[in-house]
Amino acid sequence: MVVANDEGGVKPSHGGPAVADAAPQVDHGMLALTLGALGVVYGDIGTSPIYAFREALVASSGGNVAEREDILGVLSLIIWALTIIVTIKYILFVLRADNKGEGGTLSLMALARGAFAHRPRWILLLGMLGASLFYGDAVITPAISVLSAVEGLNVVTPTFEPYVVPLTLVILAAVFAVQRFGTASVASVFGPVTALWFLSIGASGVVHIVDDPEILLAINPVYIVYFLANSPEVAFVTIGAIFLAVTGAEALYADLGHFGRRPIVLAWLAIVFPCLLLNYVGQGAFVLSHGGIVGHPFFEMNEGWALLPMVALATAATVIASQAVISGAFSLTRQAVQLNLLPRLEILHTSETQSGQIYMPRVNMLLGIVVFMLVIGFQESTNLAAAYGISVTGNMLMTTLLLAVVMLKIWKWPLVAVVALTSMFAVIDIGFFVSNIVKVLDGGWASLAIAFTMALIISTWMRGSRYLFEKTRKNEMPLGFLTEQLAKKKPQLVPGTAVFLTGDPLSAPTALLHSLKHYKVLHEQNVILSVVTAQQPKVPDQERARIEKLNDLFMRVTVTFGYMEQPNIPRALAICRKQGWKFDIMTTSFFLSRRSLKASPTSGMPLWQDKLFIALAKSASDATEYFQIPTGRVVEIGTQVAI
Template structure:
């Protein structure tokens, strides 16, 4: 028992209870969620209300403002509070979230619809990449545009300043977000308090703005001017962009902190700011260019521009990190070729950096900033990718509700139709903006979808072709046991994607060297439809005969495969694995296009290009380079 003295008297030091520790942990996670989960949706007030009101025209009546505010309020309520907080967050895959996690969950729940679910998941993932390109561009650009309110003479410097900030943002990715993550939450906490306070002050300019709580105003606005309202709906959706981050970052913070943060801080502060902007507009009777900044006192504009810039950088950081995580999941699920992954933290597995992905996103973002030049122009390009991704989430959620949660068809269908109609309405309102900039989202999503579809299709053709030419492993092992070639000391590990067939590297080794190791392991790496796999389920071993053994290593789609570390677990199962007496044999295929592949020639060439760009297997599986032997083969696909 530990004691501490007070006025010469000793007494026991009270240790925090488990409940107090959990409460403290929840508070810490809530602050972290503010910086990562809610960065995107938290910066939407800068441009969402402005764009929605401008869509109504240069002139407006009181009912227009109330209608727009009512639409924003109920969009936030139904999409974020009901759909994501109440339902989607419950569809966790072993604690992890995101489009591909939900896809894996749905495919497990309903195997009969596996192919259709895969297509839906691919569409959702492709659309997220479109979001990850546009979010940094529009967020940072909209914040920097605030300097135009300080002084119009700085107008010409908005784009250059934005490019400098973005260049710095992408250049520091290699250091990892862990070192700066501790300040993300506090900065966003200040941001939400400031925007909430700014809105609260201006609500008193015209308290009648609170009437917009009544959904009657949203309905009347939609029916009175359907043509204008349809365009406005597309702009209103900007208020809920970032809602998908609640699900994507589920694994980092857990459901409870995300839900508590939404109801206690984010939702109230967002509503206060939107209603404050509405009251400011009503009291002046004009449509300001930037109501978010213009309603601030003159002395507060410059500090708010700085705070807004920091907040949008944080929002961009969250989306970029999400793109890294999604790419790694896609690689693990064999939807993309191997891509170099650098871990930026020894403590957090989720903190990773992908140089190639970072470079591609950086170039695309900067081209968008230069090409569009303003956040208003970019707003037209923003909605399609996010609305499309939300629509895919609704489809996948229906599968989970019906076949995993065992809901009655009527209940699952009713909820899916409610969410689907709203998502489809927002998607339709944004589709009409294709010519104005929406083509950017469509282009990015189509390119990513084509790449993933090509990789899946090409990998299947390559697997089928090589399998036809391979010898069954059990047959070969039996023959080699009867008529042994020259045996050499040590262990040979042959990596293969098909554990039932003799690996190409083994066949070429026998053909050219005419020797066999005393112990030969046919090793395959499997990705489980869950984020992580416990060590107890990591390794499966099967002895074929005294010369051969079949080993399967299973990793979750959120884990980075480490073969030597996983093989060390084999010691518990009787195999005395020693990395220093083990040689790893890998097949390096040289692919050639073939007219009989089943794919068009251009897709053959695309697949071959993707295969050549894949990260080195030795580094990807973290095998010591000094223990690897690569044997090259040529394959026509």
């Protein structure tokens, strides 16, 4: 478990009868979920055909003309990458590793850690690395997706070239500006637009397969062997570009809680997978029929009346893909806050019916700034492609390792089966990762810089929170001792209830000690309140609150929230009425301790890390707002702590 403290962090704790001849009924709910999954889950991987095949051919040919064997080899690699990584790994296995219906790197980490009595730190490290790498994906996806789509205007006429970057920035600015309104109002069009996108790229591919039907031979994996054996050095670099075809696969798992496994699987097998294959095969046939000239096959094979509509549709699809990954970053950040990987951040709910529809102003602003910097700095999607693969491959490798733990400890699979399956996935993940890591100087440094920055922030927050907890605990009085003394010798009592928030339910809250010191009084009823984050997405109401009576003056209340839930203390305490506590918000005062932190040479961290932790702590949103406590019922008592 993870326990929230009153400073802004959380700390580790432990109908009628059937008619025989009736026509089969259509499951409209499932169709709606499947259509929604198209728009949210598959927006990222669905826009990969715009640039993936082109980048792979450029890498394999070293120029603008590719040999027939290279085209067949590259296409075969893409076909089997989509089959093994997405269809087998994610669809068949990873989607089954749900944590109470929720998915994503941190959900998988929480699931894996929960299988151990002592929750090993190395599993936490894997989750931390996976989350850090995801943020790299979250900023590169909008940049490369929108930029590559707008570059389609260059195929219409080269005179558009000077306007590609400015137009990309305008579109991205609009995307980030509308985040505050939430995706609920526009989500209804995401699915239909994305469905039209997949059907269009599938039809575009089918039309051009007849250009050179020999391209269908690429389904034979033998062409992969030929390609890898004939020029290993070139093939090694090409594999890094091949991976662009499967970027977005993590979204299948990350958005599991929004749609459920069945709609995601149905959308992939019925629409996404076939249309992607058809388009990639069509691009291959188009390039073969044009003498191997690479160019920009995705847009070039739509020249004529279909070109401008395809550019417009591609731009809309990339905007949707960007929206999906930005929303994913909000969800991941909320999980990280609840699991004490990041400080408290302001969370705004944009939907009255969907708890997952959230907006985080600070995260949105930072994502937007970094995306703008990437577009301005790299200028072309080809340059950004080198930066893309590292973060995604690294994230997928973390998923593979965590999945192995779930297979072994929770699913109770035989060790031999776990090792065999994990080895196959890990070899592929590592191969893709290594082939991308060599592109560090070509742009891969951007992914590493983003991931390193996030890992540094997460590790600093976790380390600083631990030192702060240990230091404040030394100066605190055991709660049992204090309550016994106050029961024997009662101070002046005043009417009402006082609730003292604390991260350590065994120690007397700092706010309580200071209240006694300065006011010399005690309320008739005093509650020591701890907020706990469970290692599951949501907690049922019957498990929300636990009451323990200490004596006539004090009782201890533990409130539990899932890591996907937004804490609401008044609502949680209202549940306590069923357990006998006559809770009335209008006669209750909430006492919080506001700590002023100062750097100390004896903290155990370098001075620069002390200062970083203090800056992070200052950036945390107010505890009153975060826990949704009425501001008129809050008393804050300040203390100064040197860490």
